[in-house]
Amino acid sequence: MIKRITNAPSWLGLSLDRTSFVCHSDRAEIVRQIFQFSIDGFGAYSIAKLLNKKGVPGFGSSKKWDKSTILNMLTNRATIGEYQKRRRIEGKKVIVGEPVPNYYPAVIDAKTFEAAQVALREKLANRSGRRGKVITNLFFGVASCFYCSQTMKFYSNNNKSLICSEVLSGQGKCPRFAWTYQDFEDAFFDTLNLSPRCSEFSAALLAFRNAVEQNNEPGVLDARMRMTQILRRSIEGITVAVAGTNPPAPSRRLIIRRDNPGRFFKVKFADGFSLEGFPRLLETPPQTEPEGRIISPDELARLFGLSPRQAQITSFLVQGFSLKQTAEKVGQTIETARWHLREIFRRTDTHSQPKLIELVDHSCPEMNLDR
Numbered sequence: 001m002i003k004r005i006t007n008a009p010s011w012l013g014l015s016l017d018r019t020s021f022v023c024h025s026d027r028a029e030i031v032r033q034i035f036q037f038s039i040d041g042f043g044a045y046s047i048a049k050l051l052n053k054k055g056v057p058g059f060g061s062s063k064k065w066d067k068s069t070i071l072n073m074l075t076n077r078a079t080i081g082e083y084q085k086r087r088r089i090e091g092k093k094v095i096v097g098e099p100v101p102n103y104y105p106a107v108i109d110a111k112t113f114e115a116a117q118v119a120l121r122e123k124l125a126n127r128s129g130r131r132g133k134v135i136t137n138l139f140f141g142v143a144s145c146f147y148c149s150q151t152m153k154f155y156s157n158n159n160k161s162l163i164c165s166e167v168l169s170g171q172g173k174c175p176r177f178a179w180t181y182q183d184f185e186d187a188f189f190d191t192l193n194l195s196p197r198c199s200e201f202s203a204a205l206l207a208f209r210n211a212v213e214q215n216n217e218p219g220v221l222d223a224r225m226r227m228t229q230i231l232r233r234s235i236e237g238i239t240v241a242v243a244g245t246n247p248p249a250p251s252r253r254l255i256i257r258r259d260n261p262g263r264f265f266k267v268k269f270a271d272g273f274s275l276e277g278f279p280r281l282l283e284t285p286p287q288t289e290p291e292g293r294i295i296s297p298d299e300l301a302r303l304f305g306l307s308p309r310q311a312q313i314t315s316f317l318v319q320g321f322s323l324k325q326t327a328e329k330v331g332q333t334i335e336t337a338r339w340h341l342r343e344i345f346r347r348t349d350t351h352s353q354p355k356l357i358e359l360v361d362h363s364c365p366e367m368n369l370d371r
């Protein structure tokens with residue numbers, strides 16, 4: 001007996017004799033695209049908005065996409081070929097019997113389907129739907145912890161951050177630090193933007209920044225999606241060291257601190273190339289060498305009757321180092337260095353750093369060309 005089929009998911013059609021399914025390849029492609037967007041961290045609302053903006057026709061009669069259509073599709077196991085019989089009982093659709101695998105031609109593989117479910121759960125947990133605006137995690141599934149290799153999670157309460165999943169689960173020995181998402185993203189963008197091999201990414205980044213500037217929200221979404229796709233294609237993984245190479249010993253305090261100054265990340269590209277990146281704040285221009293004169297401590301000790309330590313400190317100050325830098329150089333705390341400085345003032349009768357330097361300059365004119 002030939003079984004006649006009456007109904008098919010919207011991306012499939014029926015053969016003329018209605019005994020088998022046929023795949024609308026263009027629609028199947030859209031389904032796959034929607035799953036990819038979800039895995040890339042975009043919510044159902046954003047995906048619908050983008051498809052409409054791009055003029056991709058919906059599968060329903062209205063030809064428009066909305067949040068619930070997208071959500072239904074992302075959770076519909078018919079995409080992986082499964083059939084689930086349902087009956088309407090007292091007005092409610094109720095599941096009847098076991099699901100039947102391989103009933104429909106699958107348009108999504110099981111791994112992709114699972115990844116989309118994980119992404120959806122993460123999205124729900126973060127409640128970053130419409131209100132989340134355009135802050136989405138571009139690094140979903142590619143960022144892992146430098147210390148334990150576990151996934152870096154996109155965590156949001158009032159300040160979105162990337163945190164090692166071990167830390168979030170309250171286990172593991174990872175440093176209890178998070179990297180503020182925006183800060184990480186900026187650092188990441190800067191790093192890729194500076195690398196000549198990432199020109200495609202730089203172009204998308206430029207479009208993104210322009211769209212942000214013009215307050216063009218669909219443009220922002222579009223550019224972020226493009227960046228996500230480039231990343232997914234060209235990057236094998238990103239390891240994130242939230243607390244640098246020498247993290248402080250894990251404390252028993254529960255608090256998770258943000259943005260350790262030593263933080264950095266490593267990007268590994270699919271072709272084996274790798275890049276290292278640091279937060280924007282640390283990208284200060286290289287410190288220029290102090291331009292003062294170098295006068296030997298022995299000379300200073302002799303001229304002004306200073307102790308060897310006082311002479312050493314004076315020498316650094318005359319070279320143009322700050323008292324803080326000087327303290328670091330001689331291995332003292334700033335307080336100790338200040339204590340010495342008072343004694344230096346007393347012995348040279350100067351009472352201020354500029355006066356001290358002036359005095360030394362006048363006392364050692366012949367050493368001007370010393371450097």
Ligand SMILES: [Zn+2]
Binds near residue numbers: 147150165174
């Ligand atoms: Zn970790």
